[in-house]
Amino acid sequence: MRKIQGSKGDVAIHEWAPVGEPAYVVLLAHGYAEHAGRHAELAERLEQDGAAVYAPDHWGHGYSGGDRALVNDAAALLEGFSRVYDHARDEHPGLPILLIGHSMGGLLATIFLQEAGRPVDAAVLSSPLLGGNPGLAALLHEAVGEQRGEI
Numbered sequence: 001m002r003k004i005q006g007s008k009g010d011v012a013i014h015e016w017a018p019v020g021e022p023a024y025v026v027l028l029a030h031g032y033a034e035h036a037g038r039h040a041e042l043a044e045r046l047e048q049d050g051a052a053v054y055a056p057d058h059w060g061h062g063y064s065g066g067d068r069a070l071v072n073d074a075a076a077l078l079e080g081f082s083r084v085y086d087h088a089r090d091e092h093p094g095l096p097i098l099l100i101g102h103s104m105g106g107l108l109a110t111i112f113l114q115e116a117g118r119p120v121d122a123a124v125l126s127s128p129l130l131g132g133n134p135g136l137a138a139l140l141h142e143a144v145g146e147q148r149g150e151i
Contacts, residue, residue, distance in 0.1 A: 001063065004087055006080035008073070009065030012057040013084055014040075016047040023050035024096040025088050027120075029081060029112075030055065031103025032129070033069045035062030039102070051098070054088045056080060058108070077108055082116045089118075096121040104129045 003010040014036040026046050030036050036043075036055035043053040059076050060066035071077070089097070099120045101109025106128025113123060 003063075004083055006059060006064070006076065006083060008059055008076045008080075011059065011065075011080045011083065012036075012063035013087070014043070014053075014055045014057070016043045016051075016053040016055075018047050018050050018052065022052035022092060022095060024052075024098060024121075025092050026051045026053045026098045026100060027081070027085055027088060028053060028055035029099070029101040029105030029108045030058065030061070031105050031127075032071065033061070034103075037062065042100075052088070052092055052095075054084055056084045058105075071104070074108075074111065078111055078115060081108055081112055082118065085112075085116070085118050099123040100126070101128060102126040106130070 001012055001014050003012050028036065028039055028043060030039060035057045039055060043055060046053050057064040059080055060068060060070045097120045099109050099112065099122070101107070103126070106125040107130060109123060109125060110128060110130065113120065
């Protein structure tokens with residue numbers, strides 16, 4: 001594991017690398033109140049398939065800085081993930097990039113695809129946390145004191 005500087009502090013990156021030269025790169029975004037190590041089994045399978053896997057602990061999660069499981073700045077999550085993308089691209093220029101996002105990581109992956117201006121060759125969203133979820137709206141309403149409870 002290595003750490004890189006994000007806009008709010010250190011972002012820990014878990015890495016898996018195949019024996020020999022990788023055939024492609026995977027960026028793996030974990031869900032809320034998780035850490036990248038939770039997806040080690042998937043990362044190991046991808047590694048066996050020839051992937052160089054980069055899985056950051058998002059700000060406030062795992063070995064990265066921040067208050068535990070406090071997600072109050074989507075821009076910081078996107079910026080940190082974008083830096084991990086740049087790091088992976090610098091280490092493996094020209095290789096195809098697969099983006100995988102689970103739950104909150106699926107939301108982050110979606111925002112990354114829309115906003116980051118960085119190309120990927122394929123994306124997989126697993127149970128992405130996307131709009132229209134009344135339970136999430138109620139939780140956000142309670143957490144941030146919004147009167148409308150909208151996402």
